[in-house]
Amino acid sequence: MPASSEPFIRIEGLRKTYRTRGEDFLAVSDVTLSIEAGELVSLVGPSGCGKTTLLKILAGLHPYDQGTVQIGNPAHPFDPARDIGMVFQQxxxxxxxxxxxxxxxxxxxxxxxxxxxxxxxxxxxxxxxxxxxxxxxxxxxxxxxxxxxxxxxxxxxxPKLLLMDEPFGALDALTREKMNIELLRIWRESGKTIVFVTHGVQEAVFLGTQVAVLTAGPARMADHFEIDLPHPRTLDVKTEPRFGEYARRIYRLLGME
Amino acid sequence: MDSGWARRFGLAILVHLLLLAAWHFFVVLGEVPKFVMPTPKATLESLFSGNYRWMENIWVTGVEIFGGYFLAVGVGVTLALFFSWSRLLDQLFMPLLVSLNMVPKVALGPLIIVWFSYGIFPNTLIAFSIAFFPIVLTTARGLREVEPDLLDLVRSIRGSRWQIFVKIQLPGALPYIFSGMKVAAVLAVAGAIVGEFLGSEKGLGYLMLQVQVTLDTAAMFMAVILITLLGVILYGLVLGLERLLVVRDARVQ
Structure with a gap:
């Protein structure tokens, strides 16, 4: 893979508001992210933090008010009409x-x-x-x-980009863990770039090469950081001290500590 | 599973035969006068005696039921399609249809006869007017029931309105269409007969009024049975078509 100065996905200063009943309602803001081709990025946060909105903006389904969203680079050209795959909770x-x-x-x-x-x-x-x-x-x-x-x-x-919106949210806990492992395998074998929305902190850390933490009220991206845990990951990774530290960092950003 | 089906079918036959037997013994043992209730045998015999012109009357009533019904399916489904394509049409006419649905269609019978005189056509129209509403309402509902996420999935790869309609909306609405069609099948039969009661020169409903005058109860019973059979045939056709077109799990129970 040729080294490229441009990331596959570049989001800068993204902000979107909805207008309902004459009032502006902030859907998502302060999103700045760089995603390399082949990454699996977790978007984690509570309901109303704008993670689904962000996903739909990436899918080209929603317009946005401010900022830049750019998908594709010379090494990985992106056709918005056919390079999106989507998976939902149902x-x-x-x-x-x-x-x-x-x-x-x-x-x-x-x-x-x-x-x-x-x-x-x-x-x-x-x-x-x-x-x-x-x-x-x-x-x-x-x-x-x-x-x-x-x-x-x-x-x-x-497609070059796979967008997943809480795909395992409706499954029971054990099936969900199993599907997490399966997803990592599918991701490795297919080599896709995946953006994975979840409200599960453990799931976000376990899956992600990078995690973006979004908070609600106001809806904004609080932080993002790389998850430096070795691949291929197994459930053992969850017992590593670093796994706990990442999780704690997310909980802190979400104001849950 | 196969033997379970045979068992249920056998039981269904049995319970019908039991009803016939109960009817027979009720009349015979109760010494019920035959102008009040004929035996099953006397009822069946009326099919081969007298000048009832069964075939002609069955044909006329059948044409009214099936004609009115298929007209209702055609017009009802088509209208619902227009509603799903145009939000304005939907918002304009759906409330109107819901109100009109509350009109007892049977009460329109005398009016329809004033407008269109006696005969097969006004009776078909009455059958149509009563069968039409459940079809258009359930079809419109079925076409509306599309998961928003599924629409997003199709739109994310720039699927067209037409593709959404053909691949998702229409097949998704089929179970609803059939549930409306099943309700309508029963109603169409009632509509045609009401039309014949109100004014007619032919048909099984007309025949019932004729033989009522002479207290020919056996022929009245036979007419009711034949009307029922016409309904059963229509319902069976719809059920068969549903089985052919709709996957088991997608059927509205």
Whole structure:
């Protein structure tokens, strides 16, 4: 990978306000972040801190008032019309489609050659641990498995940037930990840049190469820092002193100490 | 699972046969006069005697029910599609439809006959007017029920309005459309018969009024059974189509 002076994502002084009933409402502010290609950045904070808004701005779904958001650099060109993959708290699979056809949805929308896309979808289902479930319907899968299918769907058009909005928030604690480990593996094997929104402090530290901490009232980014823990990470990492220090630092920024 | 299905089917047949038997023994043992209630056998025999012109009357009533019903499906679904495409249309006409839905459509019968005279057409129109509302209301609701996050997902890769409609909205609305169609199937039958009661020269409802004069209860019973069968056929068709088009879990129970 050629060293590039520009980061893959550069956000500077980002600020957005909504106008509701004649009043301005601050959605997100003071966001300054640099994300290199292949990073997994956690955005952590309470409800109303603007983390979802930030994600939607990155997805090109929301305009913003002030600041700069720039995605892509000469080494990693970015096409905003096709280089975004999204995963939400709910899997949002189409109930009437088989798993493989759910995974293919973005490929259909982008009009990609379907034969190749179908092969890719199979490979991705294999990657997320759903080999053999291609022809099942969503209701035949557990919540965790549905979320795996949603991750496969977010990757099928080979986007450069994966945006995940509390993707494991609706899962039980054990499944969630398992999915965290799985996500790290999928991230390593796919080499994607991932922005991961969560309100779980432990999850943010465990997954992130970098963590941005956002606070509510007013909604702003309080700080961001690198997580210097070795990869590939296993659950053992959570018992390391440094893991606890990072978590404590986040709690402090969130005013919870 | 297969034997469970056979068991349920067997039980359903059994309970219908039991009803027939109860009917028979009630009339025979209770010595019920035949102008009050005929036996099942006498009812069935009316099918082959007298000058009831069953086939013609079944045909007329059938045309009214099916005609009114499919007209209601066509117009109802189309209108709901327009509402989902245009917020203005939706805001203008939905409240109106909700109010009109409260009008007892049967009460419009005499008016429709004033406007369109007797016959198959006004009766079809009554069946249509009563079947139309549940279809347009449930379809409009189904088309509205789209997860906002799913819309974001499609928009993030610049999916078009049309793609959202064809790939997400319409298939997502199908279970709602069918639940409205099932309610409407029952109503369409009632609508057609009410029309025939109000004024008609043909049809099973008309026949019932004719034979009522001579206390020919067996023929009245037969007419009711035939009307019911027409309803069952329509309902069965809708159910079959639903099974074909809608994935099991997506059906509205």
């Amino acid at each position: 899997a949002l699979l189409l109930k009437w489609r088989r798993i493989i056809d759910n995974v293919l949805l973005p490929a259909e929308i982008l009009g990609l050659p379907m034969k190749a896309a179908r092969e890719r979808a199979r490979a991705l289902l294999d990657l997320v641990g759903l080999a053999g479930f291609e022809d099942k319907y969503p209701y035949e899968l557990s919540g965790g498995m549905q979320q795996r299918a949603a991750i496969a769907r977010s990757l099928v058009h080979d």
